[in-house]
Amino acid sequence: MLASLALCLAMLLVLTGCSEPQPPEAPLAVVAPPVDLAELDLAVRQQFKERWDALQAATPGSKESATRWGEVGQWFDAYHYRDSADASYANAAQLDAGEPRWPYYRGHIALDRGDLDMAMEEFARAANLAPDMAAPRVQMGNIAMTQLHVDVAKDAFDRALKIDATDPEAQLGLGRVALEQGDPEGAREILEPLLQSQPDVGQLHYLIGLSWRQSGDRVKAAEHFSKVPQESLNQVPLSTSDPWMREVQLLDRGVVTLTRRGVREIQHGELRHGTLLLAQAVKANPSTAETHINYAQALRRVGRPNHARDELQEALRLAGDSPETTAKAHLALASLLTSMGQLDVAEPHLHEVLDFDPRSVDALLQLGRIKQRQGQVEAALGQYAAARDLAGEREDVCFWHAAMLLRLDRIKLAQDALQADIDRLGEARSLRLLLARLFAAKDSPSTKDVDSAKKLLESAAGQPDVFFAETAAMVAAADGAFAQAISWQDEAVATLAESRRHAALKTARRRLQLYREGMPCRNPWEDAESMVTTKIRTSQTERNPS
């Protein structure tokens, strides 16, 4: 209570103003360019130079100088030179005490430092200077929450919403207040509408999940919790209406931020915008191989393989001294060329990677796929076997190794490998399905085992995809249940036709014909067959595989 009174008193004194004589001016803080300026991205260096030159050109002590100090501070802030940012902002504030942005930024820097008292002071100052801005009040509310002064926090968020009724951070803050006060229904009343406007924000899902937990409904809580992303990088942040911080964030033209933003856009399906950002990253630092590699990957995704190839070749040229980056460029180029059907041109790049790093599982897998497509199955097996020795915990590696053994008709070896891998990996759905095919498809009494095939199918049940459907068809046919086999295979064919997987469709149609003729499938894994995990349409999902 007394603590709340203290904070309110601070705010009251700020708001009433005073008439004290002006103290003498303190000298400005000394700020120097960053010591590592020469190592920074070209675009970032240029940005600094422009701002620094403008500062030098401004009349010392003038309002223009204040603005220039602030802009230099924003540059330091954007690129995480916090000490220099704080000193620059302090100079700006000293020269122009009426500008609310400078104390606002200093508040954020103090917050990062964990100096909550200083942060509160600066935000209060900014709030006083900018009565129409919600942002400083929101930050004051957040600090009050951190200090568990919940009533003060509520007051601050309410004030922010009076200024901007749609401020998302203020709404989020009130939601947190409600949770802290043990009012989960009240929290949901605030947070659920916010979630509707920003449905991808994991943070909102989590807080709503907590409210359900408080209400005792663990099932609803779990539903929301499941929507929280695994990695911090994939978290969609709450979209805020803080123009001052946005000003600093937009300043960041560094490669790292542009790349991160570009990758995020691509992950969210915004391929064109993501590619544009990665192009900007190249422009920000054209002499780094990595930016060209990232840009190339994006170009490939938007269907510009020739441009992608050019970027990768440039990356190879630039990567010269760095064997790791060179290997990365070779790997990306090999993958691109393979997708373009240029298998012979792709292969030497993979050998370059393996010369440098014989343990590169990705290179071994790619080489295996090239050999497969070239019909060199024995050679493909060699690559997959080497990959399995290195990365036996990867299900995909074990799968391709076993698939090649089946292609070469080494049934016993395939069976032993699959069994060992399943024992080691546990779930391993794709391996269970492949083993089910082995048991179903082969003729030899020692390997044909329909009961085991059925058990494996059951253990791999889940949302059926094409691979599952074709396996189920194979097992049904081995069991003499051709009507069921046809039904499953029909679904697989329909899905493949819809998704225009022509090569896989050809194989699937051939199998369908076999079942129609009352014949089981003898070959568990065809030449150049790929594992298609496209989901079968939902009308079939209730079907019992046995």
Added chain:
Amino acid sequence: MTYDCIASLRRATPLAAIITLLASPYPTLAADDGAVAKTPIFVDVAPASGLDFEHWNGMSGQHYFIEPVGAGAALFDVDGDGDLDIFLSQGRLLEPPGVDAKSVQPIFAPPKHSGGRLYRNDLSIAEDGQRTLHFTDVTESSGLKADGYGMGVAAADIDNDGRIDLYLTNFGSNQLWRNVSKDGVIRFVDVTEQAGVDDSRWSTSASFADIDADGWLDLFVVNYVDFRLKNHQPCRSPAGRPDFCGPLSYRGEGDRLFRNRGDGTFVDITGPAGLLDGKSSGLGVVAADLDSDGRIDFYVTNDMRQNFLWRNLGHAAGSDGAATKFENVALERGVAVSGMGQSQASMGVVAGDFDNDADDDLFMTHLNGDHNTMYINEGEGYFDDRSTASGLASPSMSMTGFGVAMIDFDNDGWLDVMVANGEVRSIEAQARANDPFPLKQANLLFRNRNGRFIEVERGELGVLAKMEVSRSLAVGDIDNDGYADVLLTNNSGPARLLRNQAASGAHWIGVRAVLADAPRDALGAKVSVVVDATTTLTRRVATDGSYLAASDPRVLVGLGTRNAVTAVRVIWPGGAEEEWRDLAVDQYHTLTQGTGRSIEASP
């Protein structure tokens, strides 16, 4: 608004601060408020006691991701003479691929002796009680050759022969060293291959725990990310300067669980146990019965990814019965992400009863710009993020925390907290001063006052206030005086042996819980000290937790001014409970299973 009004704010703030000071039940003192100098609680006795170890990270200017991460330490009784000995992990030169090792110029000079080092404690206690510590490097004579790029240590008796063995995690192949010491001669044998417990990935922390109550300690190994020198990615700061990468630059690795067969070999049950899908960036692990169902669970801290709470399901119905099953319940139990719903860069972790309500809470450390997190166990393994209420949040915002010690340094019965800090990204002021390793920070020490933590005054920090790149903290009573001490490691810096000289005059009681069937510490047991009718203090028997560390398994319980206890109870792995009465305070007791009074479990 004029400058005048800002001046009014300056007038206002001190007044407000005074009111705040009066209002707060626990005054928060500034780190350097010019108060009267206080005596440091901990004093570094490493140099004086012969513990002369300097960590070397082998950096040579490439900004390899591995460089700022290590390294670990163990406090354990290697020769069974009743005092704690020391093992310290060491780095090695990181040779860029394709470059001749001789031409590589490391930034820091290599250490005198390469590899991890083992030090025997030759503690002597005079008749007047004066304790003298002396450490002797016995690495060479012991046969222990830890020449990988060392990360962490786990210490426990894996073959139930009464001697503590060591599992060393590395960047690269790990090692299991079996303790075959005899007649005072310390000896180790490398049994990694025959035991089947190697993991060639980048392993960090590890924990020995009996997951199936069969009397044999199983092994949980945490792995970080798929970084190798050959897939090194040059990372940059936001401005483009070369800098260390973060964990999201590499693919996460899965952890590994090995079941002890009891015959000197282990079997990898990661897949059958259901742990295979947990590919992440693990740095810390604790094994504890977090939901009080009698089975040991594992909590794993992951860097920039959700943390895991692997709940032990036992042999789940419908399984083939071959392995104990686990299920990740971190999200629903409230310990996957922060209270704000964000994955944190979780590093060190401890499990312990911070609020003295007989269940284990969790505390973990995070990056600069984020706060360390305290999850309080609300009962049956559901947790609430109480970082803010605990007082541990804001002081940690400007720090990057790694090792964490749960230590009742003043023996008042409340578990205090020490955090080892050191950055992973360049600090501007240090970089400007041309520091070749500009990651240095001071450490933190908090007193627990009835569940609320207060930072100790700067004068009491002593060497903890030194700016270093601190990493691991192992806790143990190295001089057996009843006051817990701490072993602290620094990346590219000296190991510090922090002797507790709190000298609060408080009473204490120490317990070593030993199994009936095997002469080893009963890891996973719970020791409850019934102080009086209203106060029972509960502690785990454990060596794991912190960051890359192994600590003293003895339970040391502070009693404050109380000079007697009513009883000491032990819940053994498997659930049996026994009680001892009339145990004297201010001394250690070895309680062997089967020698106490059996207590029936209440319905």
